[in-house]
Amino acid sequence: MELSHILDNLNDSQRQAVSAPPSNLLVLAGAGSGKTRVLVHRIAWLVQHEGYHPNSILSVTFTNKAAAEMKGRIEELMHTSTAGMWVGTFHSIANRLLRRHWKEAGIAQDFRIIDSDDQLRLIKRVYAELEVDEGKWPYKQAQWFINGQKDEGRRAGHIQAPELDLYLRNMQRIYLAYEQACERGGILDFAELLLRAHELWLNNPDLLHHYQQRFRHILVDEFQDTNTIQYAWLRVLAGDAVPMTIVGDDDQSIYGWRGAKIENIQKFKKDFKDPSMIKLEQNYRSTKRILDSANQLIAHNPDRLGKNLWTEGELGDPISLYAAYNEHDEARFIVDRIEEWASQGNSRIDAAILYRSNAQSRVLEEALVRASVPYRIYGGHRFYDRLEIKNALAYLRLLSNRDDDAAMDRVINTPTRGIGGKTLDILRQHANEQNISLWAAAKDLLSSNSLTGRARTTLGGFFDLIQQLSADTAGCDLYEQVDHVIQSSGLLEHHAKEKGEAGQARVENLKELVNAAKQFETGTMPLSALQDQDPDLELSPLSQFLDQAALDAGDLQADESHDYVRLMTLHSAKGLEFPLVFLSGMEEGLFPSRMSNEEPDRLHEERRLCYVGITRAMQKLYMSYAEVRRLYGSETYNKVSRFIRELPQEHLEELRPKASLSIPVSSKPSQLSAKNNVEIPDTGITLGQNVRHKLFGDGVVTNYEGKGDQARVQINFENEGSKWLVVGYAKLEAI
DNA sequence: ACTGTAGTGATTTTT
DNA sequence: TCACTACAGT
Numbered sequence: 234m235e236l237s238h239i240l241d242n243l244n245d246s247q248r249q250a251v252s253a254p255p256s257n258l259l260v261l262a263g264a265g266s267g268k269t270r271v272l273v274h275r276i277a278w279l280v281q282h283e284g285y286h287p288n289s290i291l292s293v294t295f296t297n298k299a300a301a302e303m304k305g306r307i308e309e310l311m312h313t314s315t316a317g318m319w320v321g322t323f324h325s326i327a328n329r330l331l332r333r334h335w336k337e338a339g340i341a342q343d344f345r346i347i348d349s350d351d352q353l354r355l356i357k358r359v360y361a362e363l364e365v366d367e368g369k370w371p372y373k374q375a376q377w378f379i380n381g382q383k384d385e386g387r388r389a390g391h392i393q394a395p396e397l398d399l400y401l402r403n404m405q406r407i408y409l410a411y412e413q414a415c416e417r418g419g420i421l422d423f424a425e426l427l428l429r430a431h432e433l434w435l436n437n438p439d440l441l442h443h444y445q446q447r448f449r450h451i452l453v454d455e456f457q458d459t460n461t462i463q464y465a466w467l468r469v470l471a472g473d474a475v476p477m478t479i480v481g482d483d484d485q486s487i488y489g490w491r492g493a494k495i496e497n498i499q500k501f502k503k504d505f506k507d508p509s510m511i512k513l514e515q516n517y518r519s520t521k522r523i524l525d526s527a528n529q530l531i532a533h534n535p536d537r538l539g540k541n542l543w544t545e546g547e548l549g550d551p552i553s554l555y556a557a558y559n560e561h562d563e564a565r566f567i568v569d570r571i572e573e574w575a576s577q578g579n580s581r582i583d584a585a586i587l588y589r590s591n592a593q594s595r596v597l598e599e600a601l602v603r604a605s606v607p608y609r610i611y612g613g614h615r616f617y618d619r620l621e622i623k624n625a626l627a628y629l630r631l632l633s634n635r636d637d638d639a640a641m642d643r644v645i646n647t648p649t650r651g652i653g654g655k656t657l658d659i660l661r662q663h664a665n666e667q668n669i670s671l672w673a674a675a676k677d678l679l680s681s682n683s684l685t686g687r688a689r690t691t692l693g694g695f696f697d698l699i700q701q702l703s704a705d706t707a708g709c710d711l712y713e714q715v716d717h718v719i720q721s722s723g724l725l726e727h728h729a730k731e732k733g734e735a736g737q738a739r740v741e742n743l744k745e746l747v748n749a750a751k752q753f754e755t756g757t758m759p760l761s762a763l764q765d766q767d768p769d770l771e772l773s774p775l776s777q778f779l780d781q782a783a784l785d786a787g788d789l790q791a792d793e794s795h796d797y798v799r800l801m802t803l804h805s806a807k808g809l810e811f812p813l814v815f816l817s818g819m820e821e822g823l824f825p826s827r828m829s830n831e832e833p834d835r836l837h838e839e840r841r842l843c844y845v846g847i848t849r850a851m852q853k854l855y856m857s858y859a860e861v862r863r864l865y866g867s868e869t870y871n872k873v874s875r876f877i878r879e880l881p882q883e884h885l886e887e888l889r890p891k892a893s894l895s896i897p898v899s900s901k902p903s904q905l906s907a908k909n910n911v912e913i914p915d916t917g918i919t920l921g922q923n924v925r926h927k928l929f930g931d932g933v934v935t936n937y938e939g940k941g942d943q944a945r946v947q948i949n950f951e952n953e954g955s956k957w958l959v960v961g962y963a964k965l966e967a968i
Numbered sequence: 969a970c971t972g973t974a975g976t977g978a979t980t981t982t983t
Numbered sequence: 984t985c986a987c988t989a990c991a992g993t
Contacts, residue, residue: 296982324983348983423983458982491981590979612981649969784983804980826979842980865978866984 264848265518327430341419346783383424456481520549564600611801616787636670648727712751814850820871
């Protein structure tokens, strides 16, 4: 077979990685070094050169987006379908295994997956059941605890809680009751999928052996993001039988706070047999100055595997640093730069504004709106997370599995049908006492005539509604089922009644859900990246659709327009690239976050986050910080981020050179009026004078304060309307 | 069932 | 500051 297409157009290290013998291999892939390319080409190499059957390849990613991209590129390169290959996220692959082997895994055949929102609701119910005081032990803390334990592979029963450790004893109690509630409802949360998949191997040696025979090679993307249970799952599956190719970058590990173990990369080198390592250091994305800056920054971190990005490309522009007076000034500056860039014939889609925390987006958004610049904020609510969608899905879940308490809990009185708190209490108590699901409890109470009056009527009404919906939609197409459910349940009407535009939007979303169901069935799903149906399994379309909704974000396709700026957190920018990038809020306390100040490891992760941010930029990078920032209602005066100081100064261009207007002011901060015509000492500039600033244009000097090189001049700029703007160290010329 | 108010807490997020 | 929650009152 002609194989040149697999190895052509690769650089030396890429080619080495792709064509390495099929044994354990670690590919240390720097940002923008073509790691997906290497993974895809390696799969093609294994199949077309080493003669592996496509079915014997297992390729694991973290996000659906990455999995979808990989599938697409494999098909493009190999001109074959990826249908037989196992390419998916850890969670979707775990789900696929558990759907097949639910018996061996000891779970319900029709188990449903719940997201963290439903998980929290369930935990709240457990609290009520156990009469735990929420004030003492916040719900979120229990959720954090449970997920953390599962990520480490620990069950509630494994925990050794000393009698005096009240925290641990309480958490264990909650974890235990939560486990039971999940068991009762046939519910699996995200962490449980992974834990069960791991236990599946441990408890069923024959099954493990079967899959070790089946998979001849395992490939893992973003290995630095694996947590303990994911590593363990891979470790057991691979054993000494299945070689692995892992790709990762320790310098881009930014998810330690949610359990990712950066050391898993080093562990791989120790735990797996004869691993070889190849570094991909040639970068095809950024200019030399950007790469040099990133390299020098990350060099401040200890214990790196070590890697230096280089490029054959241009030196490029310096990194521009802007010291804004406050967050509004910063936002205005960024918007001005974008408009300047757009006016030079560039597209706004090529520009991204990145920030450390979501709270920062608001001011930026305001500035964009004021300047009528189109933008889109990334992150936040996923399609399947919206209230109305979750409600609709809960009805569908209940149709698929009556025992799904999380679903029942959500819709039993949505829309309101007069089932009051008292009735619910009775129902829950009965369910707990009998250790049965809410649905079973309702059935019990209704048939035993132990309810009276209104409670009986309303609960009976709900019971009949679900049965009726089920009967009505038997044999229907999926989309008809969805459509029927949102209408007959009264959900559509309920949301339509909501006042304002919100109601309208919700109705639209519900219609979009029907549409999504239609497209899901016909296999033309633009909402989705998943499409990970197991051809060997007979799962109802509804179940498949619900799995999809649980495991996939359902992100809408990018807009038709290519003229909007993108705003996102540094975390969600990982894996992306933009010609023009702004890193905003480069201040101590914000970035690095004050929460990371205590532990060195957390600070290192912040530094890696900055490294990720810098390496997103292809052509031009701006960084900015605000001297004063309003945060949580009070003004904070932050120092410039240490990360700025860690950059090579020769690649930095300060848009406000400090030296150009250093004002030795010995007097107290002044409140002098602009009319006074007082000279600011040693500057030759007087209050009331007209000045020109190279970025802001013309203005009037109206005040100064501070002393020494801390002095600030306050200038009222004409083009800023009546706004006051204080500019420190500004380069000014008199006009 | 809806509405008002007082209290609270506030990186980062995928599945 | 502000957005979200729990709870009390109608």
